[in-house]
Structures are given as C-alpha cells and as structure tokens.
Amino acid sequence: MNTLTIILLAFGGISLGIASVYFYIFARSKERFLQFWGLCWVSYSCSLLLLILGRGEGPHVFLALRKAFDLYNILFLLYGVYSFQNLRIPGYWARFSFYLLIWVSLAVIYNFDLMSLYVPTSTYQVCATFTICYLIIRFWEVPDIEKLASVIIFGLWGFGKVAISIIEIIYPDNIPVFYLAEVIFSNVLNFMVVVIYLQRAESKLYVAEKQFKLIAENASDVIFFYKINPAAFSYITPSVEKLLGYLPRDFYENAEFYLQLVSPEDQPTICKLFDYKALNDENRRELRVFRKNGQPIWAEISTTLVFENGEPIALEGVIRDITDMKMAQEQMLVSKKSREVFLSYISHELKTPVTSLLAYITALRGDTFESEEQRSDAIEVIYKKTLTLERLIYDLFQLSKLETKQFSFEFMVIDGQDLAASLINEHGLDIKNAGLKLVNKVDTAALDGTSVIVDEARIHQVFSNIIANAIRFSRKGGTIKISFGLDAKRKNLEFSVRDYGVGIAAKDIPYIFDRFYRVDSGERSAREDTSGLGMTISKEIVEAHNGTITARSRLQRGSTFTVSLPLYIEKDMDQTS
Known part of the structure; x- marks a missing residue:
C-alpha cells in the first residue's frame, strides 16, 4: 500500500468522522441542512474508497460508481444550501440525478469510455455549482465577507471536482497530485461549513437572547436569577424599579436585599424561598412587601432551583404584584x-x-x-x-x-327654590303630626336662579326616609331643622335634616347606609318598625343623581343628614353639546 493510498484512506476516514459529527448535531438541533451536508460527506467518503479500488488497473466499474457518488456529493451539498435558508427544493434535481444514474449504469454495462461517462455527470455538477453560488449570493442572510468566502469555497469545490474528472482522462499520469489537492480542499470546505454552522448558531443565540431581554425588560413581573455560591443576584429585570421603586443595582450590591422588602415577622418566610437546601423544585409564597416609599402591596414570590450536573447552582425567581387579585x-x-x-x-x-x-x-x-x-x-x-x-x-x-342598574328614573330640570318648597310642604306636616317642632332655613338668595336635574319623585322618597328617621329618633316635643342652600363652592344644591334626639355612636356612622344595619340603642329598638333598607335605598338614589349623602351625629346630641345634588348650569351644557 503506497503513500497516496494511505492518504486517501485517512481522508476518507476523516470525511466519515465529519459526517458523523454533522449527523450528531442534526439529531440535537434538527437542522436539515446539517443532515444533507452529512450525507454529502458520506458520499464523498465512498467516492474516495472507490477511487482507491479503481486506481491503476482496477475494474472500470469502480470509477463509474465513484462518479455516481460524486454526483450525489454535489446534490446533497446543493440540498443543504437550499435548506440553510428554508427554501423549497425543486424536484427536478432529484429527477436529473436519477436519469444520470441510469446513464452511469448503461456506461458500465456497455463499457463506455470515460469521456462519455464523465461529460453528462460533469455538466450536472457544473449546473449544481452555479445554482449553489447563486443561492448563496441571492438568499443567504450572512455578512458579505462570509457570503463571498462561501461562494469562493463552494464554487472551487464544485468546479474543481469537474476539472479533476477531465484531468483524470487527459493526464492520467499526473492525477495523484490533483487527488491530494482535492482531499485537502475538501477539508477546507468542511471547515467552511463548520464556520457557517457556528455563525448561524451564534446568530440564533443572539436573536433568542435579544428576544428574552426584550420580554424580560418589558415584563410587568420582576424576574431574577440568584446564584447560590457565592450568594448574589446575578440578574434582575428593570421592572423592579416600577414595581418596588428600587434599582437593580440595589439587589446586585446586597445578596440579602430581599429582607428589606418585607416586615420582620415575614423575614423567616422569605428566607426559606432563598434557602436552596430547604427548597423543593418550586416554591411559592404570598407576602406583603413594601415599596421603597413604604407603600405596602401584596406580591407572589416564587423560586425554582436550577441544576447543573445534578447539583443546584442557582435560583430562578419571579415577583408578581397580586394586590388587585387579593382585593x-x-x-x-x-x-x-x-x-x-x-x-x-x-x-x-x-x-x-x-x-x-x-x-x-x-x-x-x-x-x-x-x-x-x-x-x-x-x-x-x-x-x-x-x-x-x-x-x-x-x-x-x-x-x-x-x-343591578335596572331602576328607571324620570329626570327633569327643576328650579332649586321650587324643589325646596315642594319637599317642605309635602313632608313638614309629618313632623308636626308627630308632635315635633319644625324649623325651616331656606337660603332663597342662594337658590335664586338655580336648577337641578332630578327625578322629583325619587328625591321626595329620599327626603321622606330622612324625615322618618329624624322623627323616629327625636324625643317627644323635640325639634327638627330643615335647611336648603348651596355648598361652599356654589356648585351643588344641599339640603339637610337635623334632629336633636338620641344620636348615633361614632362607631356606627360608617355603616348606617348598609343594608339592615341596626344601631344598638334601646331607644331606637323600642320604636323600630321599618324595613331597615330606607337609608340604603336613599344612598343608591342620590348616587344615581351623581350626588352624595352624608351623616354626622353625636350621642344624645342628635344627627344631621345632608344630601348634595349637582347644579344644572345651562351654559356648561350648551358647551358640552
């Protein structure tokens, strides 16, 4: 076995090894162009083996089969170029290669000369090489310098294989030198393919990293990565400033900065989330945390262990604002x-x-x-x-x-003085019939020329409920005072009803408009004969008028209920319309 044979066998083994690497990478990444390029180098390895068997006085069939494998070597290289940019592979390339296989078979059977065998297959290789160069120039999204290098390397490989085929026929004595050049150049091509793959992987990694960064930095949740040894925050999203008011560097500078987020009684709980020895795969807690300005919010904090070679190396965590959910x-x-x-x-x-x-x-x-x-x-x-x-x-x-907002109102514009007179006239008699004294205080000057948009019947209902309560709480022979006027800003009509009866305790004031709320008062319970819903209904009616109803009271001093209704200002309404 001479030196050339040893070299060819060595490079054949190298080509098979490279093909195995391509198939291994393909199995992990599922990149089709790697699969095709792996098949390309399997074909080339077989071609080298047949070259060794067909050298010298070997059977003519070995050289014919070598040409067939060279044919598929360039075909799979072409398919890889198509797949690199996810382009559709035309079916005619496979059809023409099949026709050429038939031609090679006929050449072996009928013992054609090498020129008759090589010319059709070499023509196919030239067309495939031109297509490879065109696809790289036209479609590959790589830097220009890489694109130029790819065109040169792929072009020299394809056209060089054709040239060697012709030289085999014309200068058979000098062919070993060209064989050596071919195998050396094949490894240059392999190196180029590896560079292309690495560049593509780096590009995809860059895009993925950019997408992750975009998502992380625009997420409303706070995402962090916490190293275990040494303990430190290695990454935390900028959203922490919006959520908690702290800067990321506050966490980077202090590995236990999370303790400042919670009250002392919750510190043992949050410590467990960062104690990798006490953690399961994922842990979640709902805690009351404090923003930098002292404002408390509810947050869900979760941490997940990150492993490397079976050992925990870090924690991935998320801090989510759940205040609205808690409310x-x-x-x-x-x-x-x-x-x-x-x-x-x-x-x-x-x-x-x-x-x-x-x-x-x-x-x-x-x-x-x-x-x-x-x-x-x-x-x-x-x-x-x-x-x-x-x-x-x-x-x-x-x-x-x-x-349920199914109550219908019949709103109309009513003069402020007319509304006051109507309410007093209709309900004043109830006060007198109860044996109580009525005192009216109507600010006619303030009400002059004012109007409100109300459902008059519903406002009478509200007034009636307030008067009924005043009568019920007043002592025998007591006084009830009714006042009408405007508020301090002169934007609302106000009327109030004041009694001087038993009054309401301060602790009961916030609840007097609740359904069925009963004040714990012996005097009141002795005269309780209402549904317990009057004030609740009154509040709903007033709020439907965009108004307010309030109450002030002191035990044994009496109570005052005040209703405020927005004035109707014709000029403003005209501007709005």
Missing part, C-alpha cells in the same frame, strides 16, 4: 358574607311579622278573643303587620333594581 378575593369574601347576612336578615325580617300574623290569625280562627274589641284590635295588628311586610318586600324590590 378581589377580599371583595368576594365580603360579598359572600354580605349575601349571607342579607339572607339572614331577610329571613329574620320576614319571620317576625309572619309569626305574629300566624298567631293572631290562629286566635281569630279559634275564637280565642272574648270580646269584639279584642277581635278588632287583632285585625288592626294584622293590618299593620301586613303593611310592614308589603313595605319590606317593596324596599327589597327597589334595592335589587337599583343595585
């Missing part, structure tokens, strides 16, 4: 509790009069009452209890429609 959960709990209380009150409010009604009706049916006067009193009680039930059911119906 929604609390509102749901409050709503559920409110609904339960509401149903409890309804059952209680209905049960009391129904039980009383049933007792009186049973007594009437059994002729329990001895005199006609007792029977008449019982019927009167039944009538009053029935009215109470009717009022409760009506109030519940009204409240339900108000809260």
Whole structure:
C-alpha cells in the first residue's frame, strides 16, 4: 500500500468522522441542512474508497460508481444550501440525478469510455455549482465577507471536482497530485461549513437572547436569577424599579436585599424561598412587601432551583404584584358574607311579622278573643303587620333594581327654590303630626336662579326616609331643622335634616347606609318598625343623581343628614353639546 493510498484512506476516514459529527448535531438541533451536508460527506467518503479500488488497473466499474457518488456529493451539498435558508427544493434535481444514474449504469454495462461517462455527470455538477453560488449570493442572510468566502469555497469545490474528472482522462499520469489537492480542499470546505454552522448558531443565540431581554425588560413581573455560591443576584429585570421603586443595582450590591422588602415577622418566610437546601423544585409564597416609599402591596414570590450536573447552582425567581387579585378575593369574601347576612336578615325580617300574623290569625280562627274589641284590635295588628311586610318586600324590590342598574328614573330640570318648597310642604306636616317642632332655613338668595336635574319623585322618597328617621329618633316635643342652600363652592344644591334626639355612636356612622344595619340603642329598638333598607335605598338614589349623602351625629346630641345634588348650569351644557 503506497503513500497516496494511505492518504486517501485517512481522508476518507476523516470525511466519515465529519459526517458523523454533522449527523450528531442534526439529531440535537434538527437542522436539515446539517443532515444533507452529512450525507454529502458520506458520499464523498465512498467516492474516495472507490477511487482507491479503481486506481491503476482496477475494474472500470469502480470509477463509474465513484462518479455516481460524486454526483450525489454535489446534490446533497446543493440540498443543504437550499435548506440553510428554508427554501423549497425543486424536484427536478432529484429527477436529473436519477436519469444520470441510469446513464452511469448503461456506461458500465456497455463499457463506455470515460469521456462519455464523465461529460453528462460533469455538466450536472457544473449546473449544481452555479445554482449553489447563486443561492448563496441571492438568499443567504450572512455578512458579505462570509457570503463571498462561501461562494469562493463552494464554487472551487464544485468546479474543481469537474476539472479533476477531465484531468483524470487527459493526464492520467499526473492525477495523484490533483487527488491530494482535492482531499485537502475538501477539508477546507468542511471547515467552511463548520464556520457557517457556528455563525448561524451564534446568530440564533443572539436573536433568542435579544428576544428574552426584550420580554424580560418589558415584563410587568420582576424576574431574577440568584446564584447560590457565592450568594448574589446575578440578574434582575428593570421592572423592579416600577414595581418596588428600587434599582437593580440595589439587589446586585446586597445578596440579602430581599429582607428589606418585607416586615420582620415575614423575614423567616422569605428566607426559606432563598434557602436552596430547604427548597423543593418550586416554591411559592404570598407576602406583603413594601415599596421603597413604604407603600405596602401584596406580591407572589416564587423560586425554582436550577441544576447543573445534578447539583443546584442557582435560583430562578419571579415577583408578581397580586394586590388587585387579593382585593378581589377580599371583595368576594365580603360579598359572600354580605349575601349571607342579607339572607339572614331577610329571613329574620320576614319571620317576625309572619309569626305574629300566624298567631293572631290562629286566635281569630279559634275564637280565642272574648270580646269584639279584642277581635278588632287583632285585625288592626294584622293590618299593620301586613303593611310592614308589603313595605319590606317593596324596599327589597327597589334595592335589587337599583343595585343591578335596572331602576328607571324620570329626570327633569327643576328650579332649586321650587324643589325646596315642594319637599317642605309635602313632608313638614309629618313632623308636626308627630308632635315635633319644625324649623325651616331656606337660603332663597342662594337658590335664586338655580336648577337641578332630578327625578322629583325619587328625591321626595329620599327626603321622606330622612324625615322618618329624624322623627323616629327625636324625643317627644323635640325639634327638627330643615335647611336648603348651596355648598361652599356654589356648585351643588344641599339640603339637610337635623334632629336633636338620641344620636348615633361614632362607631356606627360608617355603616348606617348598609343594608339592615341596626344601631344598638334601646331607644331606637323600642320604636323600630321599618324595613331597615330606607337609608340604603336613599344612598343608591342620590348616587344615581351623581350626588352624595352624608351623616354626622353625636350621642344624645342628635344627627344631621345632608344630601348634595349637582347644579344644572345651562351654559356648561350648551358647551358640552
């Protein structure tokens, strides 16, 4: 075995080794161009083996088969170039290669001369090489210097293979030198292919890194990477400044900066999230954290262990603002509790009069009452209890429609002085009939020329509820004061009703507009005959007018309820329209 044979065998082995590397990389990355280029070098390795077998006086069939493998060597190289830019591979290349295989078979069978065998296949190689160079220039998205180098290397390989085929025929004695040049150049081509792959991998890595950075830096959540040994924050997204008010460098400079985010009692909990020895694969906690300005928010902090060679090396973590979710959960709990209380009150409010009604009706049916006067009193009680039930059911119906925005209003423009006079005239008599003194204070000068947009009947309902409460809480012979005027900014019409009765404790004031809320007062309970919904309905009606209703009170000093309704200003309305 001479030196040339040894060299060819060595390079054949190298080509097979390179092909194996390509197939290994392909198996991991699924890049099709690597698969085709791997097949390219398998074909070239077979070509070198057949060259060794066909040298000297070897059978003519080995050289013919070598040419067939050279054909597929350039074909798979071409397919790899197509796949590198995800271009569709035309079917005619495979068809023409199949036709040429038939031609090679005929050449072997009928013992054609080498020129007849090589010319058709070499023509195919030239066309394929031109196409390779065109595709690189036209479609490859690589830097210009790499594109130029690729065209030169791929072009020299394709055209060089054709030239060597012709030289084999014309100068058979000098061919070993060209064989050596071919195998050396094949490795240059392999090196070029590896460079192209690495550049593509680097480009994809750069794009992926850029996309990750874009996502991370624009995420509302805070994403961080925390090294275990030595303990330190190696990365934290800029969103930490927006969420917590701290800069990323605050975390980089202090490995335990997370302790400053929570109160002392929560520090053991957050420490567990950063203690890799105590962690499972993923850990999550909901904690109350504090922004740099001291504002508390609810945050969900989760950490996940990152492993390398089976050993934990870092923590990936996310800090997410869940304040809105927490508030929604609390509102749901409050709503559920409110609904339960509401149903409890309804059952209680209905049960009391129904039980009383049933007792009186049973007594009437059994002729329990001895005199006609007792029977008449019982019927009167039944009538009053029935009215109470009717009022409760009506109030519940009204409240339900108000809260679901199904309540209809008939708004109209009403003069401020006319509204004041209407309310006083209609409800003032109720105060006098209750044995109380009425004091009016109407600022006619302030109300002159003013108007409001209201549903007059609903405002009367609100006024009636307030007056009824004032009467109920007033002591016998007491005074109720009604005032009408404008607020300090002269943008709202205000009316207030003040009584000098038992008053309401400060702790009860925030809840007096809640459904069925009852003040714990012996004096009040002794005169309790309402549905407990009047003030709730009044608040809903006033707010539907874009107004406000407020209450001030002191025990044993009385209470003041004030309603504020926005004035109708014609000039502003014209500008709006």
